[in-house]
Amino acid sequence: MKIVNTVAEVREQVKEWRKQGLTVGLVPTMGYLHEGHKSLIDRAVADNDRVVVSVFVNPMQFGPSEDLESYPRDMDRDAALCEDAGASLIFHPEPSEMYHDDFSSFVDMSTLTGGLCGKTRPIHFRGVCTVVSKLFNIVTPDRAYFGQKDAQQLAVIRHMVSDLNFGIEIVGCPIIREEDGLAKSSRNTYLSPEERKAALVLSRSLKLGKKLIEDGEKDARKVIAAIRGEIEKEPLAKIDYVEIVDWNTLEPVESTEGEILTAMAVYIGKTRLIDNFIK
Incomplete structure (x- = not known):
């Protein structure tokens, strides 16, 4: 398994895989991985020849008073989990790699995003749609994997993929819970x-x-x-x-x-x- 930090490195690796006729799965994450993320990687490994896991705390989907700076991060731990699960590549960019200084293009949606979490997090899904669209364009996967715990996000991504003709299969995976029933979440550490x-x-x-x-x-x-x-x-x-x-x-x-x-x-x-x- 390799860890890369630039768009160019991801594209070069995917290009090599495509030359070999291999299928590619993508698991987008914000890191601090747990068993819920591992279940997505496991499914992706089962479905595809190669799997890319993105680890990127996306600043665009956090509001001014939200937990961007305190969001938990542990790249060594994430890398170990990805390798154990059989991932082929981790894409771990800096924000400057994803959003250059004069970045000004966004992917927004006029349906599905106004209710539920969108009521109190009004900029959240614009950030999600923008970063996921970028990841889709960078990795060009055959399939991408999202957990049902973020059900609104799953619905939004499926709708976006249909609207924008990405030609990527979106695979929703079940919620993974602790033994006592609590849904796995990186924020549980708070x-x-x-x-x-x-x-x-x-x-x-x-x-x-x-x-x-x-x-x-x-x-x-x-x-x-x-x-x-x-x-x-x-x-x-x-x-x-x-x-x-x-x-x-x-x-x-x-x-x-x-x-x-x-x-x-x-x-x-x-x-x-x-x-x-x-x-």
């Missing part, structure tokens, strides 16, 4: 022991909502109210949103019938965590 225990309210409340739907509850408002009620029992939790939306359009729904996404963002102390399930 939690104190007390907050880590309190964070279980996310998966616990979603489990309650899922059971209500499975038991036949069709009124989305009642399911949302039950989920919110469970979260509000936890003193350290502050709800950003709890919503049930159509999985294809991300528009709110009144009924739990059809393919729906039940999603939440909750602050545990100062740490914003997300979780969801798709039915």
